Amino acid sequence: MANAQNEPLVRMVNISKSFGHVQALQGVNFTVGRQEVVGLLGDNGAGKSTLIKILTGLYPPDEGEIYFEGRKVRFTSPHDAREMGIETVYQDLALVPLMSIARNFFLGREPVKRIGPFRFLDQKTMNDVARHVLAEIGIRIRSPHEEVATLSGGERQSIAIGRAIHFGVKLLILDEPTSALSVKETRKVLNYIVEAKERGLSVIFITHNVYHVHPVADRFTILSHGRNLGDFHKGEVTPEEISELIVGALRPEEVRQAA
């Protein structure tokens, strides 16, 4: 086997998972390259969420193996995955609305000052770093004290992405990040995704709408009824063809022949 540097960042091999009688995933292979943005596409119930939950340690797979940076891994909790540099931003769970931007930015990773045996939040650092980092990647906020509840959906997604970049995440998983956003806000969030890629991150962008991810994706993986219908590089297929693949109006062989 090639050395770790040539290995893709994530390689999921022959993953199967069933819940009772429902076969959610069946022999799925899925890879994410380094500094690659992958659009993970599929209709509701296609198995996108299950695949990601297996990758991030929320569910164990029934069968199959996961390699991260070339090493075989077995995550037993989202915490394990996070330790390895995999961060998931869920659509509604990105930030805590009643808390300030700075407190959200550092939630779970707060910097502390030691005074005797006690450790206190280093609030000055929290505020300064949150403001500075967000400004650097182009996210303007009025004040790091501002409650997240006052921000728009796009601003929240942006801050969650900025946080992932700052903390040196290797793989950023975005769950429908733009489905509730205006056109203008969507464009901004897509810009931050490109920014994340340029800084060395790999991104999995989960969506059922190819037009949301098409501008930024390098590759598309399409799931349907728990199987991987195929991986396509951006030049190989049109967004229209992908849409038809998702709903089953077109078969993968037909697309390949046309291409």
Add this chain to the structure above:
Amino acid sequence: MSVRASTWRSLARQLSRYPEIGALAGFLAVFIGFSLFAERFLTLASLSGIMTIAAELGIVAVGITFLMIAGEFDLSVGSVLGVGAMAFALLAKAGWPHSLAFLISIGLAAIIGLINGLLVIQTRIPSFIVTLGTMMFWRGVLLAVTGGFPVVYEGGSRLLSALGGRFAGGFHTSLFWFVLIVLIFQVVLTQTRYGNGVYATGGDPGAARALGVNVARTKIINFVLSAMLAALAGIIQFSRFKSVDPLRGQEWELQAIAAAVIGGTLLTGGYGSILGTALGVMMIGMVRSGLVLAGAPAYWYRAFIGVILIAAVIINVRIRGR
């Protein structure tokens, strides 16, 4: 828009960041009101009486607030207060050293809190229901164990003087413990990683979990702290009265929740302040003494607290809505 108006607006924005700002305004209004209309309100005797009420209720309310911010209720604190005081009284009467009796009583409360927390986490039944059940259960145990009779204990010790004695000026030592507990919990809540996790746990448990906060552990710890503080308040009160009856602490859970809400804490969790709760219990204390001093029948006390509670929530909602 004039410069002055925008300055006011930015000042208002700055102030609205503090959850206790509404409680502070209410506190000042009640304080000034009674100072003007109740004779002898501003005397040492009156103020020490207010702080005695506020301190004992406040120790319970701090625990309730800490738990409410983490998104859970504890209706059992009144019963746990009674259990803590009763356990201490029975052990002391049986001749146990007071320090050991104290530790056992607080430890018993910690176990009760742990049971509350585990029940809520494991069964996913709302804490309102779980602690309503444990409130009834422990009250029933108290009545059954004592046969409904109070327990009197006249013995003294250094521990009992430290908990329920008096300072110079007539203030009870409970004031010192109250202030200390308020400061510790306020600092933990606003200045530590644990406190940040408490806010996140109550604000959005899903997001908190996704960001690595141990939501279940945080809630269970706060249930334990809430019960321990209730028992501490019970023992402090016992050291003042030298007796405890099996109905001790009844309805305190509601007064403590009222104090927390007056202080700006949201019923839905994720937002609140220990300092606000401290202001809330002092308001309740002032109303209780002040109405009597102003010549109103003592029966009006509850009605007045009810009015303050609703007015405080309206003010707090207005401030947060900006």
